[in-house]
Amino acid sequence: MERTESTQDTTAFNMPDWMQIQFADQKREFNKRPTKIGRRSLSRSISQSSTDSYSSAASYTDSSDDETSPRDKQQKNSKGSSDFCVKNIKQAEFGRREIEIAEQEMPALMALRKRAQGEKPLAGAKIVGCTHITAQTAVLIETLGALGAQCRWAACNIYSTLNEVAAALAENGVAVFSWKGESEDDFWWCIDRCVNVEGWQPNMILDDGGDLTHWIYKKYPNMFKKIKGIVEESVTGVHRLYQLSKAGKLCVPAMNVNDSVTKQKFDNLYCCRESILDGLKRTTDMMFGGKQVVVCGYGEVGKGCCAALKAMGSIVYVTEIDPICALQACMDGFRLVKLNEVIRQVDIVITCTGNKNVVTREHLDRMKNGCIVCNMGHSNTEIDVASLRTPELTWERVRSQVDHVIWPDGKRMVLLAEGRLLNLSCSTVPTFVLSITATTQALALIELYNAPEGRYKQDVYLLPKKMDEYVASLHLPTFDAHLTELSDEQAKYLGLNKNGPFKPNYYRY
Ligand SMILES: NC(=O)c1ccc[n+]([C@@H]2O[C@H](COP(=O)([O-])OP(=O)(O)OC[C@H]3O[C@@H](n4cnc5c(N)ncnc54)[C@H](O)[C@@H]3O)[C@@H](O)[C@H]2O)c1
Numbered sequence: 001m002e003r004t005e006s007t008q009d010t011t012a013f014n015m016p017d018w019m020q021i022q023f024a025d026q027k028r029e030f031n032k033r034p035t036k037i038g039r040r041s042l043s044r045s046i047s048q049s050s051t052d053s054y055s056s057a058a059s060y061t062d063s064s065d066d067e068t069s070p071r072d073k074q075q076k077n078s079k080g081s082s083d084f085c086v087k088n089i090k091q092a093e094f095g096r097r098e099i100e101i102a103e104q105e106m107p108a109l110m111a112l113r114k115r116a117q118g119e120k121p122l123a124g125a126k127i128v129g130c131t132h133i134t135a136q137t138a139v140l141i142e143t144l145g146a147l148g149a150q151c152r153w154a155a156c157n158i159y160s161t162l163n164e165v166a167a168a169l170a171e172n173g174v175a176v177f178s179w180k181g182e183s184e185d186d187f188w189w190c191i192d193r194c195v196n197v198e199g200w201q202p203n204m205i206l207d208d209g210g211d212l213t214h215w216i217y218k219k220y221p222n223m224f225k226k227i228k229g230i231v232e233e234s235v236t237g238v239h240r241l242y243q244l245s246k247a248g249k250l251c252v253p254a255m256n257v258n259d260s261v262t263k264q265k266f267d268n269l270y271c272c273r274e275s276i277l278d279g280l281k282r283t284t285d286m287m288f289g290g291k292q293v294v295v296c297g298y299g300e301v302g303k304g305c306c307a308a309l310k311a312m313g314s315i316v317y318v319t320e321i322d323p324i325c326a327l328q329a330c331m332d333g334f335r336l337v338k339l340n341e342v343i344r345q346v347d348i349v350i351t352c353t354g355n356k357n358v359v360t361r362e363h364l365d366r367m368k369n370g371c372i373v374c375n376m377g378h379s380n381t382e383i384d385v386a387s388l389r390t391p392e393l394t395w396e397r398v399r400s401q402v403d404h405v406i407w408p409d410g411k412r413m414v415l416l417a418e419g420r421l422l423n424l425s426c427s428t429v430p431t432f433v434l435s436i437t438a439t440t441q442a443l444a445l446i447e448l449y450n451a452p453e454g455r456y457k458q459d460v461y462l463l464p465k466k467m468d469e470y471v472a473s474l475h476l477p478t479f480d481a482h483l484t485e486l487s488d489e490q491a492k493y494l495g496l497n498k499n500g501p502f503k504p505n506y507y508r509y
Pocket residue numbers: 267268271272296297298299300301302319320321322325352353354355358376377378379421422423424
C-alpha cells in the first residue's frame with residue numbers, strides 16, 4: 001500500500017490526566033478478570049472490508065418469517081422516538097444481553113467510560129458512523145455516548161448486522177439505520193438517513209471501508225466545513241484516504257487506526273493464533289497432535305498459526321521467501337522447506353503470505369489423500385482454486401464451507417472456505433481482540449475532536465504512539481498485570497519521559 005508518511009511529533013503530544021497510564025501502585029479500576037458467563041463471540045472481525053459477505057453468527061430471533069422491509073414499517077422505541085430503522089425493535093431485550101456479554105470482554109472501553117466521567121471529552125461531538133453492527137460495536141457506540149457524543153450509525157456491510165443488537169441500540173436512543181440482508185439501495189438509504197438530517201450535522205466520521213466518507217464527499221461536500229476529522233479502520237478505507245491525500249483532495253485530517261501497533265499485533269498475530277485452531281476444528285473435527293502441517297509465510301499471521309499448531313503437538317514446516325522471516329522460523333524451531341519438498345507428506349497446508357498462487361495446481365495434484373488445504377491470508381488467490389475447476393475433478397460439498405475435491409483415481413483433497421480467509425469464514429474472532437480496535441477508534445475520535453488547531457493538517461495520521469501505549473495499558477488490568485514504572489534516574493538515562501512514549505516510531509516490537 002502506498003502511503004504518505006505523517007509527520008506527527010508524538011513527543012509534543014500531551015494527553016489529559018485521566019488518559020495517563022496507571023502503574024502498579026496506582027489505583028486500578030478494572031483489576032478483576034471478567035467472569036465469563038456464556039461467553040461467545042457473536043461477530044466476525046470488525047476490521048474487514050465492507051465487501052466481505054460472511055454471514056454473521058447465531059441470532060436468538062429468527063426474523064426470516066417477516067418479509068416486510070424495515071423501511072416500510074412504522075416503529076417507535078419505548079420513549080416514543082422513531083429516529084431509527086431496524087428489523088424489529090421488539091428484539092431489543094435480546095440485543096441488550098448480547099451487549100452486556102460483550103462489555104465483559106471489552107474492559108478498556110468500560111474503563112474509558114469510568115475514567116472520563118465528568119469530563120465528557122466528546123461533549124458536542126456529532127459522530128456519524130458506518131461499521132459492522134455487532135454487540136462489540138454497540139459497546140463502542142454506547143461508550144462514545146457516555147463520553148458526550150451524539151451518534152448516528154449505519155452498517156458497513158449488508159449481511160453483518162445483528163438485528164437484535166441494532167434494536168437494543170435504537171431502544172437506547174441511538175439513531176441506527178441497519179438490518180441484516182439490506183439491498184444495495186437500502187445500504188445507501190441507511191447511510192443517507194444518518195447524514196441527511198434536518199437540524200443535525202456531523203462533525204466527526206467513524207468509517208470502516210470508506211463508503212460513508214465517499215458518500216459525504218459525493219453528496220454533501222459542504223459538510224466537510226464542519227467535520228473535524230475522519231477515523232478509518234479498514235485496509236480498503238485507509239487506502240482510499242491515502243489516495244485522496246495524494247491527489248490533494250483530502251479536506252480534513254484522518255486517522256488510520258488500521259496500522260496502529262496494538263491493532264496489528266492483535267488482529268494478525270494473537271487473533272490468528274487463536275482462530276486457526278477454531279476454524280480447522282469446526283470444519284473438520286480433526287485432531288492436531290502428530291499431524292504434519294506446512295505453513296506458507298512466516299509473517300505475523302504465519303507466526304500465530306505456527307505457534308498454535310506447535311503447541312497442539314503438530315509437526316510444523318514453514319516456507320518463506322524472506323531470509324529474515326526464514327531465520328526467525330528456524331530460530332523458533334520450525335523446519336524451513338520449499339513447498340515441493342513436503343507436499344506429498346503433509347496433512348494440512350495453510351497459506352498466510354498475502355501473495356498469489358502460492359499453492360498451485362501442480363502442488364494440489366501431488367498432495368496425499370485427505371490433505372486439508374486452507375488460507376489465512378487476505379486474498380483468495382493464495383491457493384489456485386480456479387485451477388481445480390476442471391472437468392476431470394469432482395467437487396462434493398460435504399459441509400458448509402467444506403468441499404471435497406476428488407481426483408479420477410479417488411484421491412480426495414479437503415478444501416476449506418473455497419480458499420477464502422478460514423477464520424473469518426468458519427470461526428469467530430474473540431471479543432477481546434475487537435476491544436483493542438474499538439478502544440483505538442474511541443481514542444482516535446477523542447484526539448481528533450480535541451486537537452488544538454494546527455496539530456493535524458489535511459493528511460492521514462497514525463494514532464500517536466503514546467495513545468497506542470495507552471490502549472495497551474487499558475487492557476492490562478484484565479490480567480492483573482503490574483507494569484513497572486521508570487525511576488527518574490532510569491528515565492533520564494534512557495532519555496524518556498516517565499509517562500511515555502516508551503519507544504520511537506520506528507521500533508518494530
Ligand atoms: N486471517 C486473519 O484474520 C488475518 C488477520 C490479519 C491479516 N491477514 C492477512 O494475512 C496475510 C498475511 O499477513 P501478515 O501480517 O502475516 O503479513 P506479513 O507481510 O507480515 O507476512 C507475510 C509473509 O509471507 C511471506 N511470503 C510472501 N510470498 C511468499 C511465498 N510465495 N511463499 C512463502 N512466503 C511468502 C513474506 O515474506 C512475509 O514474511 C495478509 O494478506 C493479511 O491481510 C489475515
